[in-house]
Amino acid sequence: MNAGVKQTIELQIGSLKNLPVLPEASLRILDVINTPDIPIEKLADALSLSPGLVARLLGLANSAYFARGRNVSDIRTAIFQVLGLDLVKALAQAIIFNVQFDTRKCQGFDAEYFWIRSLTTAVSAQKLAIEIPQLRVFTPSTIYSGGLLLNIGILVLGYLQPEELHEVFVECKKTGLPVRQGISRHMGQSHYQIGHFLLRKWHLPVLYQVLLDNYENKDFEGIELPLLILLRVCERLSVTVISGESINLQEFESECRQIKCPLSNIQELAEQLAENQPAMQKLAAIMGN
Template identity: 40%
Template sequence: MRAKLMDDVLRESIESRINKLKNLPALPEASVKILAAVNDPDVDIDKLVKVIALSPALVARLLGLANSAFFAQSRQIDDLHTAIVRVLGLQMVKSLSLGILLNVQLDARQCKCFDSQSFWMHSLITAVAAQKLAGIDGGRDLSAANAYTGGLLLHIGLLVVAYLFPKELDVILCRGPSDYRHIETEVQKYFGQSHYQMGYILLKKWRLPEFFLSMLRDIDSKEPVEERAAFVRCILAGQRICYALLDDNADESGLEPVAQQAGLPFDQVVMVFRTMLNNKDNVQKLAAEISG
């Protein structure tokens, strides 16, 4: 009886804090303008630089990244415009700015077992794999840029969990395997909803484009809305390639279901896997730079 009472109190506490997601403080005005710019497909470099300059911390992170060992520049890059044109590229700056801003707003440091580098590693591999899959001509008319951003945002709900429930997530992370499939299952079991659902609440609160809200809303569905089904399958296939790459015994044997899921030729999916495998160390270095 006492155990049941404690379970009820715990569940009420969890539900109460999840409800607080709907009342998260608004983003600072500068962040709102930056998010609007990075989600504008027609924004030019000059306008993007001007808007990003509203956040000195973001400028510092992007310049630090451009000058990191990962990009091995022979000369110091000291302005953002040059960093975008010569080193980072417009799409990378837009996507990483989005991720960094959301990461700054959700401080996960109270969750002792949360591995920021691992989080970025999963996010970046999924993003790049989804981007490459979307770029394969299959008559699906998918945006490679949207696929990259979708992959980057796929696990944003884990930051929400780490921010709102650091102690509870620590139990999951410290006592179980680090496999994200296990973490996903345990979060669903413990909180009664997936981290995708929590990520959806966050992105809706902060008014990100409906396209990405729909992705998180549909990701758990066995029958996603038809006009978004190809995109959701592409993101999920990118995620499965990520899991395969991070497996200690990574090989191509499990890629047939991935190809079927994405509706793509098996040999093309294998090619994406091999490309990602060859660049795994580089992505890991980039994740280390981003996680700081």
């Protein structure tokens, strides 16, 4: 490792130690979100602590993806009639992170692409999990949140080290190297590890910490393994669908066999996702603002 790369890694690790503290309102909201079987009324009351969060959730509830012609004007209606408890909990968590990390100083950071990829991964995982017995131990909102939080480390880098992340984007565009590999090479650790650092500091549920900490660990054998495999499949699937490329089912065969997910389900889901891309883009635009 040369001196320049070593210094960059040391600076990057040092900056992580300076991650902002969450506002009190956000801490209270996250605590409620991650409380099992929370009554909808208590969730609505907690969300109301953040007018900005409520406005964003109402924007989502009135988007083309969800509203279907209805006009939703209050958070309780959004939860009861449009989004549902599980989805509100997952989206609220993601919005809190997005608001906390302003990435506008990072040239080349495409917030809309970031969120359409995260949302597509989350939706894919939740839909595929329905017919996979191994994943029934996880709630739908847990699976959805796992997809949304998967790339949270990129948001952290865009906020803390915008110039360094921009350099990674430029290099990857020139060389065709995947961004995740560019980050690992440039920063000395993956964005999944950086995301894990954030979740641990903010005391988010251990499950999400485990998912990020072991996302690239091929020797992991914990009870979370089926969910890890599903998220790996769905992240690659989302990239392919968003790019408009054709699905090569053979690329998913080994992992799908491990979790007993029929390849026909992957093909069917890919077609559904492609049809829903315009609505998902509008949804991602709201998330990224």
